[in-house]
Amino acid sequence: MPDKLPVLLDCDTGIDDALAILYLVNSGLCDLVAVGSVHGNVTALTGARNTIRVLDVAGLSGIPVVVGADRPLAQPVDISAHIHGADGLGNTNQPAPSADPAQGEAAQQIIRLARERPGELTLLAIGPLTNLGLALLLDPDLAKLIPHVVVMGGAAIAPGNVTTHAEANIWHDPEAANLVFTAGWPVTMVGLDVTMKTLLSEADQKRIEDSQRDTARFSWDILQFYLDRYQEFMGFRTCALHDPLAAGIALERSFATYRKAELRVELRGEHTRGMTVADLRPGRQAESPVELALQVDAEAFREKFLDTIC
Numbered sequence: 001m002p003d004k005l006p007v008l009l010d011c012d013t014g015i016d017d018a019l020a021i022l023y024l025v026n027s028g029l030c031d032l033v034a035v036g037s038v039h040g041n042v043t044a045l046t047g048a049r050n051t052i053r054v055l056d057v058a059g060l061s062g063i064p065v066v067v068g069a070d071r072p073l074a075q076p077v078d079i080s081a082h083i084h085g086a087d088g089l090g091n092t093n094q095p096a097p098s099a100d101p102a103q104g105e106a107a108q109q110i111i112r113l114a115r116e117r118p119g120e121l122t123l124l125a126i127g128p129l130t131n132l133g134l135a136l137l138l139d140p141d142l143a144k145l146i147p148h149v150v151v152m153g154g155a156a157i158a159p160g161n162v163t164t165h166a167e168a169n170i171w172h173d174p175e176a177a178n179l180v181f182t183a184g185w186p187v188t189m190v191g192l193d194v195t196m197k198t199l200l201s202e203a204d205q206k207r208i209e210d211s212q213r214d215t216a217r218f219s220w221d222i223l224q225f226y227l228d229r230y231q232e233f234m235g236f237r238t239c240a241l242h243d244p245l246a247a248g249i250a251l252e253r254s255f256a257t258y259r260k261a262e263l264r265v266e267l268r269g270e271h272t273r274g275m276t277v278a279d280l281r282p283g284r285q286a287e288s289p290v291e292l293a294l295q296v297d298a299e300a301f302r303e304k305f306l307d308t309i310c
């Protein structure tokens, strides 16, 4: 049995973040070292409190969860309550978390842990990238200390989900995202190119509904709001496993196939601010390439996800 992967998680715990956390901690493959929260689906404080709620469901205590940035670097904050509910967990009226967030701040926590464990930690970011951007600005050596960053966000070829070209996590802080994609550390982008292919089918939903495990009961409860929202724009009852897929790929890269390319975030476009612009022209030499997940074995991932949750 290989050692568990030490993961430092950055998230804006709404519905699919919650599913990703349950997946990580039940996978048997992950050592969840610490968590930082960020604005996005909810405020950073609510995100931290929701993370502790989710860890409570998994029966885990003692994993440090700190609050991070409550606003983007260069634009007003914009919370996605319409997708995740005012509480971020589908308005399900969950019990209070068992503990308060830990002392400290998310960007500082990234720097501290990266310095304590140089070359060891996988940084998994499933919310807007403000904390990572701040950490890079505060510590110019950070990029050398983290061997792998996995980002749920962006779209290399697929359309956006907030605007025609922008995906939500990038849209919420394009400047921070651009810092992360150009920092020179190894980044894998798990964008809408692959996450919109991992849609929960009716049979998948039935499996969650029928399972008696606490993780599945909680997941089914919070999923209702998310499924309703997806029904409005997809025309059928489903949802994408955005954050769980990024978690899955961080632990087992064989779920996807990849292509390396130079990637920039559009910061000024009249219609395209927040777009991830990948240079996919043949024969281009990328200076500091980002690894783009472009194809996914959706069947294999959904099966693994359901086995883990149910």
Ligand code: BDR
Pocket (backbone or CB within 6 Å): 014, 015, 016, 017, 041, 080, 083, 126, 127, 152, 161, 167, 168, 169, 242, 243
């Ligand atoms: C991303 O945006 C958020 O709403 C989800 O939690 C996910 O991280 C998908 O675009």
Ligand code: CA
Pocket (backbone or CB within 6 Å): 011, 012, 013, 014, 016, 017, 041, 126, 127, 243
């Ligand atoms: Ca998220």
